[in-house]
Amino acid sequence: MPGKPEFWRWPESRWRNPEIDWTKGGVITCGIDVGSISTECVIMIDGELYSYGSVRTGSGSSDSAVKAFHKAALHTGLTPENIDFTVGTGYGRVNVPFGNRAITEIACHARGANWMYGPRVRTVLDMGGQDCKVIKIDEKGKVIAFLMNDKCAAGTGRGMEVFADLLLIPVQEVGETSLKVEEDPPPVNSTCVVFAKSEATKLLRAGWTKEKVLAAYCSSMAQRVVSLIERIGVEEDFAVTGGIAKNRGVVKRVTKKLGIEACDTKWHDEKYASKGFPFDTQIAGAAGAALFAKTLAEKEGRTNEGKLRI
């Protein structure tokens, strides 16, 4: 709807590693995660993080892929022609114009979580714009089991958006706002977002504060997510990727119900951690894709290793 303020979209972002000069690089790969709500692009040089960009997906998957690339490549001089191998992932993975291969978000989030959080991760929870996935992985980030729901809006970013919209709270603040309660109220009864919204409307009319309503909804969402996790069994270390990792209100309630802590949102790689590289959980899928791109580039001999780039 034109003119309506968007409370619920994570802001666009980008970052570049100041220490790498891509013209001297070996294998340059790119991972693009085209989600229903946001698109991320990660560029790696020899499997090291070079840059990333995150944009709103909008109405065209292929446009978003290009936009995300340009965001990640801004001021670097990189063009798609310089990339040795690009893997597309996410909902719009087949629509990446310069993509060499499409790989599912399950495989890419598994690999990305392993890369970001380390080889001790065994259970990954990711909530995207229109889905919720739980992935069991091994020490190399290979998928052992998974469960993905993208049928029902409950427990997805979109479900959270409906509430952020109802309560007029920007999505970045939803988590913290939901924690501003003395004690957790009973969770909203309905799983279904449509019915939960009606319930919330009645609660507001009955005098509940926004904080209390949000707490009730985050609690309900956490309960649902936990039952999905328990379906395939949780095993430590437990890590959260995607936008939901930034929602402390849901993560805290999930870990409390599971009785198990989630990994701190920080780099496993000590080099990255000590240099203070930003740890953006939303890039996990694109990062996994960029890593697969490297494996495939080397497998297929599509690298410019050793050659100077003009």
Add this chain to the structure above:
Amino acid sequence: MITAGVDSGAQNVRVVIMKDGEVIGRALAPAGLSARVAAEEAYRGALSAAGLTRKDVRKIFATGSGKRDCEFADGEIAGLQACAKGINFVMPDARTVVDLGAEAGSVFRINGSGGVIDLAVNEKCAAGAGVFLEAMARALETEVEKMAGLYDRSKKRITIYAHCAVFAESEVVSLVHAKTPKPDIVRGVLSAIALRTASLVKRVGTEGQVAAIGGVALNKGFVKALEEELGMRVTVPEGPDYIGAIGAALAAADGKAEV
């Protein structure tokens, strides 16, 4: 004997007044914030339509999810039993019954005396109920009442892939932006909920006449889509949304409160 039946549903409260097996007055009121208040309002409306006062009515039974909110009822009957009794009375040959209300959908089979044999439900999910069609109508900037006309003008069958009211709304908005003709989108939307309803019919099995009741049965487009999905005729009684209330009024006349 004059009795009344109150069907307190998720969206509306409906009341019928019956005398010796005939409906002599009926009315509905939106449940809004208070089902209790709506029940009173609907009862007053039905009495007025029948030209009667409260003391003319011997017994009142309530049914539906909000039956406990009806303070003036003498007894209760479960929603399923009320619908079974009501449809059996109005359409004695009906054996497979599709009941789609605002917030839940079910399909049940009954025998010749209105006893329920089997039941399958779609509940706690907006995609299987009337609110789905309301959300889609909003996304299409039309009204539920206009859907039948639009369905008739459809030239192409399209599929709505989302089975969720929230996601389907986004999908419909995208289709509108892509300039897909509205009649085709409406047909896709009606076919989607018809498909979900038909899956309940498959679980329960069809036998004999198939009837459709509940508020959504008023949507002629939905009924056509359901017939297309099932490959069989679906009959809608007059006033399909009052069948539950009729069943409750009949139960009041029997004097048996089955919960």
Add this chain to the structure above:
Amino acid sequence: MKANYGYKDGSGDFFITVDTDLCSGCGACASACPAGLLVVGEDENDPLNDNPVCAVRNERRRGIRYACAACKPLRNRLALPCETACKRDAITHEW
């Protein structure tokens, strides 16, 4: 890998699980399914595995409960065709 296709919504949990370690990619389940839900192809969640495996078609995953209803009548229910066709017990319905 245990691939769980399906969803959880207000009405319940509806998943079909394919164990790709057991699946031989023979396609018997796909042929047996009257709703055409299953397809044999590359293992999309393990890009480094070249062996074909069975999966629920992507565009049908969201309607799994509705599609499988015909094989799950309330009365006179027979064994599911897909589970019966599989010689390795690689495919199971969770509901």
